[in-house]
Amino acid sequence: MxxxxxxxxxxxxxxxxxxxxxxxxxxxxxxxxxAHAVNGVSYTVAAGETLAVLGESGSGKxxxxxxxxxxxxxxxxxxxxxxxxxxxxxxxxTGAEERRRIRGSKLAMIFQDALSALNPVLSVGAQLGEMFxxxxxxxxxxxxxxxxxxxxxxxxxxxxxxxxDYPHQFSGGMRQRIMIAMALxxxxxxxxxxEPTTALDVTVQAQVMDLLAELQREYAMGLVxxxxxxxxxxxxxxxxxxxxxxxxxxxxxxxxxxRAPAHPYTRxxxxxxxxxxxxxxxxxxxxxxxxxxxxxxxGCPFHPRCPKAQDICRTDRPPLYDVxxxxxxxxxxWEETVSEQGERP
Amino acid sequence: xxxxxxxxxGEPVLDVRELAKLYPLTxxxxxxxxxxxxxxxxxxxxxxxxxETLGIVGESGCGKSTVAKMLVGLEKPTGGxxxxxxxxxxxxxGRALKAVRRNIQMVFQDPYTSLNPRMTVGDIxxxxxxxxxxxxxRYPHQFSGGQRQRIGIARGLALRPEIIVADEPVSxxxxxxxxxxxxxxxxxxxxxxxxxxxxxxxxxxxxxxxxRVAVMYLGRFAETGTEDEIYGHPTHPYTQALLSAxxxxxxxxxxxxxRILLTGDVPSPADPPSGCRFRTRCWKARxxxxxxxxxxxxxxxxxxxTGxxxxxxxxxxAEERQVVPED
Numbered sequence: 001m002x003x004x005x006x007x008x009x010x011x012x013x014x015x016x017x018x019x020x021x022x023x024x025x026x027x028x029x030x031x032x033x034x035a036h037a038v039n040g041v042s043y044t045v046a047a048g049e050t051l052a053v054l055g056e057s058g059s060g061k062x063x064x065x066x067x068x069x070x071x072x073x074x075x076x077x078x079x080x081x082x083x084x085x086x087x088x089x090x091x092x093x094t095g096a097e098e099r100r101r102i103r104g105s106k107l108a109m110i111f112q113d114a115l116s117a118l119n120p121v122l123s124v125g126a127q128l129g130e131m132f133x134x135x136x137x138x139x140x141x142x143x144x145x146x147x148x149x150x151x152x153x154x155x156x157x158x159x160x161x162x163x164x165d166y167p168h169q170f171s172g173g174m175r176q177r178i179m180i181a182m183a184l185x186x187x188x189x190x191x192x193x194x195e196p197t198t199a200l201d202v203t204v205q206a207q208v209m210d211l212l213a214e215l216q217r218e219y220a221m222g223l224v225x226x227x228x229x230x231x232x233x234x235x236x237x238x239x240x241x242x243x244x245x246x247x248x249x250x251x252x253x254x255x256x257x258x259r260a261p262a263h264p265y266t267r268x269x270x271x272x273x274x275x276x277x278x279x280x281x282x283x284x285x286x287x288x289x290x291x292x293x294x295x296x297x298x299g300c301p302f303h304p305r306c307p308k309a310q311d312i313c314r315t316d317r318p319p320l321y322d323v324x325x326x327x328x329x330x331x332x333x334w335e336e337t338v339s340e341q342g343e344r345p
Numbered sequence: 346x347x348x349x350x351x352x353x354x355g356e357p358v359l360d361v362r363e364l365a366k367l368y369p370l371t372x373x374x375x376x377x378x379x380x381x382x383x384x385x386x387x388x389x390x391x392x393x394x395x396x397e398t399l400g401i402v403g404e405s406g407c408g409k410s411t412v413a414k415m416l417v418g419l420e421k422p423t424g425g426x427x428x429x430x431x432x433x434x435x436x437x438x439g440r441a442l443k444a445v446r447r448n449i450q451m452v453f454q455d456p457y458t459s460l461n462p463r464m465t466v467g468d469i470x471x472x473x474x475x476x477x478x479x480x481x482x483r484y485p486h487q488f489s490g491g492q493r494q495r496i497g498i499a500r501g502l503a504l505r506p507e508i509i510v511a512d513e514p515v516s517x518x519x520x521x522x523x524x525x526x527x528x529x530x531x532x533x534x535x536x537x538x539x540x541x542x543x544x545x546x547x548x549x550x551x552x553x554x555x556x557r558v559a560v561m562y563l564g565r566f567a568e569t570g571t572e573d574e575i576y577g578h579p580t581h582p583y584t585q586a587l588l589s590a591x592x593x594x595x596x597x598x599x600x601x602x603x604r605i606l607l608t609g610d611v612p613s614p615a616d617p618p619s620g621c622r623f624r625t626r627c628w629k630a631r632x633x634x635x636x637x638x639x640x641x642x643x644x645x646x647x648x649x650x651t652g653x654x655x656x657x658x659x660x661x662x663a664e665e666r667q668v669v670p671e672d
Contacts, residue, residue: 056519157609171610172405201404201546203607206590210606228520231549231592235599254596272524274553276591277598277669279572282531283553285524 125163355395365424400555570656
C-alpha cells in the first residue's frame with residue numbers, strides 16, 4: 001500500500017512492509033455476550049513510516065495493537081481470525097518463546113500511563129539495564145552504563161546521576177521519556193505508541209512528540225501512533241487509519257483526509273472539535289453514541305448516527321472502496337462525501 | 346465585538362479579590378512543626394459578569410482546580426475575599442452560607458465519582474438536559490460517560506443557580522460526545538442566563554466557550570483578556586509558548602507554525618521562584634524578573650496602544666507575538 005514498501009520488496013511474503021496486519025479479528029467474552037472488538041482490520045507499516053490509528057474509546061484501536069504485540073489478555077480476549085505479518089512472518093503462528101524474543105528486540109510499545117507501566121520498586125536504571133542483560137547478555141555494570149546513555153539520549157537532565165532514581169521521583173514528562181528510552185533500548189524496527197502524550201500537559205506533550213519523531217527518523221523505525229487526538233495526528237503522521245466499532249472506516253494520506261474526508265464519521269469528527277485557530281459558533285455534534293460491541297448494528301455500523309444513511313446502509317455492510325491510490329473509505333456514498341466541501345449546513 | 350459586548354452587558358455577579366490558598370507543610374508526628382507552605386493559589390483576582398463565561402486555562406498543578414473549589418466552598422481560602430453580589434461569602438457561615446451556596450454550583454470532570462451510586466437519576470435531578478424521561482429510575486452506572494456528564498450538569502442546575510463552576514467538564518469524554526456536552530452547556534447558558542467559570546487544560550475548548558480567558562501559571566494569573574486578545578494577540582511569553590504547543594487539526598499548519606518549546610518542568614509551588622514565577626523557563630528572563638514581581642496590568646509600553654494587544658499581562662518585557670495560525 002505504501003510506496004516505500006513496494007520499492008524495496010525483499011521480504012519473503014513479497015511485500016516490503018515491516019508490519020502487515022490482515023483481516024484481524026478479536027473478540028472478548030463478557031457477561032453481556034461476545035464483544036466484537038476488532039472485526040477484520042488490515043493495515044501496513046513500512047520502515048521509517050508513521051501510521052496514525054485514530055478512534056474513540058471502544059473503536060478497537062488499542063486492542064489491535066495489543067494483538068500485534070501479543071499482550072492481549074487471553075481469556076477473556078481471543079484472536080479469531082486474520083494474520084499479523086512481521087517481515088512476512090505470521091506472528092499468530094509463532095511459538096511463545098520466539099514471540100517473546102521478537103517482542104523484546106524488534107517490536108516495542110509505549111503506553112499512555114508511564115507510572116503504571118514502570119515497576120515502582122526498581123530504579124529506572126535497573127529497569128532499563130535489564131533489557132541489555134536479558135536480551136544482549138550484558139554484565140550488570142555495562143547494562144547500567146548503557147541505561148545512562150539511553151537516558152541521556154532521551155534528554156533527561158543529569159542522566160548519569162539519576163540512574164538510581166525510582167519512577168515516582170520523575171515528573172510525568174520525564175517518566176514518558178524513560179518509557180521511550182526503554183522502547184528504544186534494543187533499537188526495535190517498529191514502535192507502537194498508544195496515546196503516548198494524552199496524559200501530559202501541552203508544553204510537555206510537544207517536547208515528547210518532537211523527541212519521538214526525531215528518534216524515529218534517526219533509527220528509521222516504523223511507528224504506529226494510536227490516538228484520539230486529531231491535532232496530534234495532523235502534526236506527525238503521514239498516513240492515517242480511522243477506526244469505528246472495530247473496523248477501519250477510512251484510510252488516507254494525512255493531507256487528503258483533513259482536506260476532504262471520504263467517510264461521514266471522519267467528517268463528523270473533524271467538524272465536532274473546537275479549534276484553537278477559530279472562534280466557532282455551535283459545534284457539529286455527531287448524534288447518539290458509539291454502538292455496544294456486543295450488539296453492533298447490521299449493515300454499516302455507523303448508520304444509526306449517520307446523516308447520509310439510506311436503506312442500503314441498514315442492510316449491506318460497505319467494503320473498503322478504493323477512493324484514490326492509497327485512499328479507501330467504507331461508505332456506500334463516499335463519492336458524495338468526498339466531494340462535499342465547505343461548511344456543514 | 347460580540348465578546349466584549351457580552352462581557353460589558355451583565356452586572357458583576359462574582360467579584361474575587363486577592364484570593365489565596367496556602368497549604369501548610371508540616372513535619373513531625375508528636376510535635377508538629379510547620380516547615381513551609383505550598384502556595385497553590387497566590388492572589389488571584391477577577392470579576393465574573395451575568396451571562397458571561399470566564400475560562401481559566403493552565404497546566405496541571407497551576408492551581409486552577411483549587412480556585413474552583415474555593416469558589417464553591419469546598420476549600421476555605423487562606424486569604425482574600427469572594428464577593429457574591431457584594432456579599433463576602435468567605436465570611437458567611439450556617440444558614441446564610443447555605444442560601445448563597447445554592448446560587449453557585451459545580452460540575453466536575455468525572456461525574457461517575459461525583460454522583461451517588463445508590464440514588465437513581467430521578468432522585469438526583471429534574472429534567473432540563475435532554476435525557477430520556479424513561480431513565481429516571483436508573484442508577485449512574487447504567488449510563489455512558491456523556492450521559493453521566495449530562496446528569497452531572499443537570500444536578501448542578503437543579504437549584505437554579507446563577508453561577509456554574511465547571512472543572513474540566515469535558516476532558517474525560519470522547520470527541521463526538523464532547524461536542525454534544527459543550528453545545529448543551531452553551532444552550533443552557535442562553536436559556537437560564539447563567540455565568541460560567543470554565544476551567545480546563547484544553548485551550549481549544551476554552552477558546553470555543555469563553556468570552557474572557559485567564560491564563561494561570563504556578564498559582565497566579567499570567568495574562569487575562571477577551572478570547573480574541575489572548576488567542577489572537579498574546580503578550581505574555583507563557584501564553585505564547587502554551588498556545589504554540591497546541592496541535593492544530595490541520596496538517597498544512599506543520600510548516601506554517603513556529604513552535605516555542607519550553608525547557609524544564611514547572612517549579613514546585615512549595616518553593617516558587619522569586620520575582621516572576623515563569624522566569625526559570627522563560628527565554629526573555631533578565632535580572633529584573635528575579636527581583637520584581639510583575640503586576641497583572643496593561644504592561645509598560647502598551648499604555649498608548651489601541652486594539653486587542655492592550656490587555657493585562659504580568660510580564661516586564663511583554664511583546665505581542667502571533668502564535669496561533671490564521672485560519
